[in-house]
Amino acid sequence: MGELFDNLRLGFATALSLVNLALCLGGCMIGTLIGVLPGIGPIATIAMLLPITFNLEPTGALILLAGIYYGAQYGGSTAAILVNIPGEATSVVTVLDGHPMARQGRAGVALGIAAIGSFIAGTIGTLVVAGLGVPLSEVALWFGPPEYFSLMLLGLSLAVVLAQGSLLKAGAMVLLGLLLSTIGADLETGQDRLTFGFDDLSDGLDFAVLAMGLFGFAEVLRNLEGSEHQPKIESRIGRLLPSRADFKQALGPILRGTGLGTVLGILPGNGAVLAPFASYALEKRLADEPSRFGKGAIEGVAGPEAANNAGAQTAFIPLLTLGIPPNAVMALMVGAMTIHGIIPGPQVITNRPDLFWGMVASMWIGNVALLAINLPLVGLWVRLLRVPYRLMFPAILVFCCIGIYSLNNRPGDVLLMAGFGLAAHCLYKFGFEPAPLLLGFVLGRLLEEKLRQALVLSRGSFLPFVARPVSCALLLVALVVIIVALLPSVSKKRAEVSLS
Amino acid sequence: MGRVSRDLGAGLCLLGISLLAIWQGSELELGTLRQMGPGMMPRVLAVLLGVCGVALSVRSLTERSAQPSALPVAALVAGGAARWAPLRGPVCLLAAAGAFGLTVRPLGLVVAAPLGILLSMGAHVDASRGQRRWLLESLAFALGLTLFCVLLFRTLLSLPMPVAPWLIGY
């Protein structure tokens, strides 16, 4: 314990230097901005800012880049709540209840609880990284391909809980999402799959293109269709920040979400993307009135937001303790470290304790900074909702177009987004929901990759999936989730909730 | 007139997608379980999707209760100006995105953005104001928003977006 305090003291001393503090704040602000803007994500921004970090001290450089990363998580929730557009894969779940809350005039409450929940999760996450980082990284290594596959199956089974309407349609959407994720060059052979001859699709579909199309474009279409040509938003704004009662309701989900995010974040290969979905499903299961979900239940915002922020913190564990980046953003951090002569690996924590502990300390400082930045902004964002829709929607559209174009500098992406928007509109008409589709898409690549790897390792046998303890346990949980959802009593409730 | 039952339409839609996927992926190797080829996963998923589609269609046909029409069939059949009204939104937005996509590289943001904004605004004409006034307002808004975008994306975030290659070179 004493050692931990010493290390933390070193960390804070490093992180609180004027330069590092400024970099932390700068990073958080840039991150928030790009998180709010649809399309542009932390990956592109960090890649662009890499050259600028050359002249900085390695610790400072990493603090800046890390700030952008979690800033983007906070910003992404803002966009999700206000305009129903998930900026990142981790904000998909926030739109389900966050945006309905905004429509009910409770945008401030939603934004506030998202920020507060993220802060609590971030604090706990930082403590976990500080205290349990090294042992947890060992645990993560137990996850081989079969375990991962089972985890992904469990994730997909959550779609049945996530969905509000017909189970069959939700399942179909998951399958469609999985199918869409196979588009692009095959991992092993490099052959193009389902690309219809378009070279542009060789890299696969970008999440942002799909999300913008399904949520941004389709949403605008839907709103314009109504007789008033705009979404029904309560004119009175209501509270700007969560009340005591709100907070009490949200505390449990926040803590549970933090737990889920912390555990899933350490899994290399972006297992963290599962955390918000898992949290949403858990909260819906535990709530006394699950029918509130999808209509503005505060637990549906608090839990997932906490989960994704906790996951963002613990995602640093495999990077800092093993030198393995768990996702694309962390891979950029590896690059940043390498350029500065610090090669990430198990020895970083002993060779450069100032770097490790400085980063840990600045994680927490970053969360404080983000809370300080985002809470006052709530008022500004809420006021933005009052802009007449006839001006809002072209702005949303053009932001989406610019954001999407900036991903790969490909005009084709913009057209693809529009195409998906139209398709989503049709799907909506038929009673399908977009959330399970995105879930399938997000998990698809990893699911297939792990399945193929596991089958090669087992020489074609499916035995390891049930023989290995962790994998077996995950599969059982998935089975339970599906069975419970299929029980007659539950599906009857579901029929009442189905979309009209 | 014909009522397109929603679930039937949904099921057929899924079936269509499934067949499309199977057709596109027909040249890919399936491989074996030991060494899954690139075609295995898409094929399996497409087949499952098709099964869902069939299930949905069958269910809709066996259900007695009438369901709301999914597509604006009534409007299309009724004819007249009302026929095109529901299509206005999608067409305008598609045109807006298309125009943006086609013009952003050669002509830059200063052309692409206003074009996109104006075309999309066509989806929502406010009949209460005069035609001319609306046009001027929209133009002003489009130019203002474009300026804001250029400042935000190009200047502040330094994203490599073409602003006006024909005017200032980048």
Add this chain to the structure above:
Amino acid sequence: MKHMQWVALVVIAFFWAGSAKAQPYPSRPITEIVPFAAGGPTDVIARITGEYMSKLLGQQIVIENVKGAGGTTGITRGAQATPDGYTIMMGHMGTHAAAPALYPKLKYDPNKDFEPIGLAVGTPILVVVKKDFPAKDLKEFIAYAKANQAKLNEAHAGVGSVSFTTCSLFDSQLGIKPAKVAYPGAGPALNDLMGGQVDYMCDQIVNVAEQIKGGKIRALAIATAQRSPALPDVPTTKEAGLPDFQVSAWNALFAPKGTPKEVVAKLNDALAKSLDDPATKKRLLDLGGILPDPPERTPDSLARLVKKEVERWTPILKATGAVGE
């Protein structure tokens, strides 16, 4: 009178645009295409050398990451770019030697479609095994591998990657055909190696050095003539009993065919000088890189290397039967 202002503006604009072309090279930022994700070894090398080159040339070298298909997507784009010296690319052994054998529909010819600029850095390859692999050194590994082929699992970072290509050579020299497990990158492959899910892989030193030092995996040999100062305890393949396995993943700068000779010369000079700059040199050496000797830094030397490497790798890779697209 009002119109005169506009006319003047247009005239000035024309002159300004026209004069930009008359200025000496380089008069605006240069785009360097790196055909892999940012943060990976090639990207890092490009950024480290690019930083110093930018200083020498007086114009910023802007890295553009274009990933896909083992690096061939980015190289294809670079090969088709305007040969005015403002688009160059960092290729490596995979894109300019292995690609023709692995990608039958390849849209470029490494020997014909480029103006070689110069070699940057080579990164030695190591053979690494999981921590508790039942072989203490390379000789025991070879014996075990030959006896237990069917059980052996080799990790690689995808068809066309350095780990795939170099291990193909390794396997063919040993005469074994292990089960090859594909990962979406060196990181995930290394991760499963550390977890003991797979048995071995061949990878660049910069990806594995720290994990070896931290004891998470073991190195059996390094495929160079001399031991690396970064990992002095790892024997060379010559010492360990497999002298024919000598590979290093070389990285080099290329320009599209038709780029003027003076431009190429200027870029080559900047690159060569950056390799001599003490700070840059140190960073590259710290990564475990091998810097080419002065005679190897010329464009002609690079052209010869490309030719030789294509000839070397084509038969080996064709024999594996792997096909990319």
